Amino acid sequence: MDLLEDYIKSGRIKLNKHKYHETVTVHDPCNYVRKSQMAFGDHTGEKTRWITKQCFDESLYREMCDDPMNNFCCGAGGGAWAMPYDEERLAYGKVKVDQIRDSGAEIVVAPCHNCRDQIMKGLAGEFKKGREGFDMGNYTETLYLWELVANCLEYEPWSEEEQAAARAARDAQFERDGIELEEE
Amino acid sequence: MEAAIEVNRKNRKIPVIPEMADRCYTCGTCGGGCPATGLVPGWDARKAIRAIVFGMEQEVVDSKWPWVCTLCGRCQYQCPMGIQLMRTFRACRTARERDLVPGPIHKGTMMNLERGNNLGIPKDDFLFLLADLGVEMENDEEQPTPGFYVPVDKEGANIITTINSKEPFGEPDDMKFWWRIFYAAKEDWTVSSVNLEGVNWGLFSGDDPRMKEQVGRVIENARRLKCKTILYPE
Numbered sequence: 001m002d003l004l005e006d007y008i009k010s011g012r013i014k015l016n017k018h019k020y021h022e023t024v025t026v027h028d029p030c031n032y033v034r035k036s037q038m039a040f041g042d043h044t045g046e047k048t049r050w051i052t053k054q055c056f057d058e059s060l061y062r063e064m065c066d067d068p069m070n071n072f073c074c075g076a077g078g079g080a081w082a083m084p085y086d087e088e089r090l091a092y093g094k095v096k097v098d099q100i101r102d103s104g105a106e107i108v109v110a111p112c113h114n115c116r117d118q119i120m121k122g123l124a125g126e127f128k129k130g131r132e133g134f135d136m137g138n139y140t141e142t143l144y145l146w147e148l149v150a151n152c153l154e155y156e157p158w159s160e161e162e163q164a165a166a167r168a169a170r171d172a173q174f175e176r177d178g179i180e181l182e183e184e
Numbered sequence: 185m186e187a188a189i190e191v192n193r194k195n196r197k198i199p200v201i202p203e204m205a206d207r208c209y210t211c212g213t214c215g216g217g218c219p220a221t222g223l224v225p226g227w228d229a230r231k232a233i234r235a236i237v238f239g240m241e242q243e244v245v246d247s248k249w250p251w252v253c254t255l256c257g258r259c260q261y262q263c264p265m266g267i268q269l270m271r272t273f274r275a276c277r278t279a280r281e282r283d284l285v286p287g288p289i290h291k292g293t294m295m296n297l298e299r300g301n302n303l304g305i306p307k308d309d310f311l312f313l314l315a316d317l318g319v320e321m322e323n324d325e326e327q328p329t330p331g332f333y334v335p336v337d338k339e340g341a342n343i344i345t346t347i348n349s350k351e352p353f354g355e356p357d358d359m360k361f362w363w364r365i366f367y368a369a370k371e372d373w374t375v376s377s378v379n380l381e382g383v384n385w386g387l388f389s390g391d392d393p394r395m396k397e398q399v400g401r402v403i404e405n406a407r408r409l410k411c412k413t414i415l416y417p418e
Contacts, residue, residue: 003343014368072258076254080254082289082385084286088223093219146418149361150361150365157329167331173335177336179312181315
C-alpha cells in the first residue's frame with residue numbers, strides 16, 4: 001500500500017478517475033488496521049481510502065464504519081476461509097453484510113486476498129442466492145485494491161529500445177530456466 | 185471451607201500472566217462487540233478468558249472457539265484492562281495437537297516447508313505458467329503491455345514479491361493486476377523460483393517454529409537475490 005501510494009504521489013503511475021461511475025466503499029482488513037497499529041504503531045485505513053479516491057470521483061465514495069480501527073472483520077480472518085466451519089464463517093460475516101448494505105455502495109474494495117474471497121465468494125454468494133440475512137443492498141462487485149488501480153491505469157507502451165532490452169533479458173532467463181514458449 | 189476451584193499456576197499450557205487474562209474484571213466489552221459471540225454454544229471471548237484463568241484451559245483448547253474466532257483483534261484493542269485476548273486465543277491454537285488442527289492449514293504448512301508453497305505447485309509448472317501469462321499480457325486486447333515478462337530470480341532487483349499460491353493454482357489471471365502496475369511504473373522487480381509462498385499458515389495454526397521458518401525463507405530469497413525491498417503484494 002505504501003508502494004501504491006508512492007507510485008501515485010511520485011507520478012510513476014497515472015490513474016483515470018472516471019473509469020468507474022459506481023458508488024464505492026472500502027473494507028479494512030484486520031491485519032492492516034488493528035494488528036498493524038498494535039504491532040507497528042501505524043495503520044493503513046487512510047491510505048486505502050486515499051488510493052481508492054484516486055480511482056473514483058470523491059462524490060461516489062461511501063463510508064462503512066465510524067473508524068477504520070474499529071471496522072469489523074470480514075469473518076474469514078485468522079485462516080477461517082480455509083477452515084471447515086463454513087456456517088460459522090458466513091454467520092460471522094453478516095455484520096459485514098449489514099455494513100455494506102448500509103453504506104449503499106455498489107463496489108467494495110478489499111485490500112486483502114482473504115477478505116476479498118469472503119466478501120466476493122462467501123457473503124455475496126449467499127446474497128446472490130437470496131438467502132435471508134445476507135441482503136447486501138446495492139452491491140455488485142468486489143475488487144482488490146491493486147485490481148482497481150490496475151484497471152484505472154493510464155500508461156504508454158514501452159519504447160522500442162525498452163522492449164528490445166526486456167526481450168533480450170527474457171530470452172536469457174528462459175534459456176537459463178529451460179523454458180520454450182510455443183511460437184507466438 | 186474447601187476452595188471451589190484450585191488454580192494451579194504452574195505447568196500451564198496458557199500462561200496466566202496479568203496481560204493474558206489475570207486482571208480481567210469480566211466487563212464483557214470483548215464479547216459484547218464480537219461478531220463471533222453466539223456462534224459457538226457455550227463460549228464467547230469473555231467466558232474463554234475466565235475459563236483460562238480458572239485453569240480450564242484444556243476445555244478452551246478442545247473447543248471450536250479459538251478457531252471460529254478470527255483473531256481480528258477488536259476485543260484486544262478495546263479491552264479496558266489491556267488483556268491480550270488475541271494473543272491468548274492464538275496460544276490456544278498453539279496448544280492444539282498438530283493433527284487436530286482443523287482444515288488444511290497445518291497440512292499446507294507442512295507442504296510449504298517441503299515444497300516451497302502451501303499448495304505444492306511444482307517449480308517447473310510455476311515457471312511455465314509465468315512465461316505463458318507474460319505472453320498473454322503482452323498481447324492483451326484491452327491493455328497490451330509490449331515488452332512485459334515476469335523476471336524470475338533476477339539479481340539486484342529493487343523489489344522481490346512473494347506469491348499467494350492460490351493465484352498460480354486457481355486464479356492465475358489475478359496476478360496480472362500487480363504486473364500491469366509494475367509495467368506502468370517501469371519497476372525493477374522479480375519473483376523467486378523457489379520458496380515463493382507469501383501466505384503464512386503457521387501464523388494461523390499457532391505454529392511458531394514453522395511460521396518463523398517461512399518468514400526466514402522469504403528473507404533468504406531477498407538476500408540471495410540481493411533485492412532491496414520485499415513486497416507482500418496484498
